[in-house]
Amino acid sequence: MPLILFNKPFQVLCQFTPQAGRESLADYLDIPNIYPAGRLDADSEGLMLLTDDGRLQHKIAHPDHKEAKTYLVQVDGLVDGAALTRLQAPLDLGDFVTRPCRAVRIEEPQWLWPRNPPIRERKDKPTSWIAITLEEGKNRQVRRMTAAVGLPTLRLVRTSIGPFSLATHPLMPGEWMELPADAVAGGSGRNA
Template structure:
């Protein structure tokens, strides 16, 4: 029962079946009967977990699991202490209120690969980098959170899921590796 760490490239669909000629997980991972444990939007990049174990897949993706996920987020604008405080507190996004999050301003990650195509850059508009950790994962939640505090997301990279991180398991976009599922099960 493999547990696969995969660094999903920008614009790759988080599914194995094809759709209108767009790249999918099947273009990168050639392991039969494996499925994503959770999702990552096409316009987001970074760490995904894949497995052929249905129980493990359900445990990772289920909202009751509360597996922490850390995202590196480049936003448009200056992330000031007030915006960070709002991101950390429960935030009303209209259709739900977020749980408290961890949010800190960070330096631009020097280890991060360039995005292809690059984000749009405007000389007159500054950008900031944030590390945001959440234990839930509603549809486009991090993007909606940053927009709600006036900091639209330009780039979103999931760096970590639970004990697994691109910092400790460096993978370039499109690369994957098998890891022991026991590390994740030990946290259950």
């Protein structure tokens, strides 16, 4: 039961099936029978977990299990207390209402790798960073949340999923590591 931690680069598709002109997981991981436990959009970066264990994959990816996921988000504009309050409370995005979450303004992470290509920069428009921790994960949710409070996302990096983090398992974009079986023994319910 391998559990693979992978730092997904910008513009890489979260699938193994090739698509003309696009990089996919298959360009980075040559491990048979593993599947992503959750997804990241092509324009998002950061931590992904992959496994061959269906129960573990379900536990990580399904919102019923409330695995916290933390994202570092660079937004267009200055974050203020009102925007943070709106992000933290249930937010109506039209087709669903978000669950309460944790959102705090942070300084630009100095440990974060440069994005390739870099985000656009405008001298007349400042940017800010927010750390958002969700226990759900609908399609493009973080981007839609920041847009709803007037702060469009410029860069989105997932740094942790449950107990797994790029802080404790530093990986550069495109790098991966396999965790030993005892690190995830209770994850699938086999040894619980």
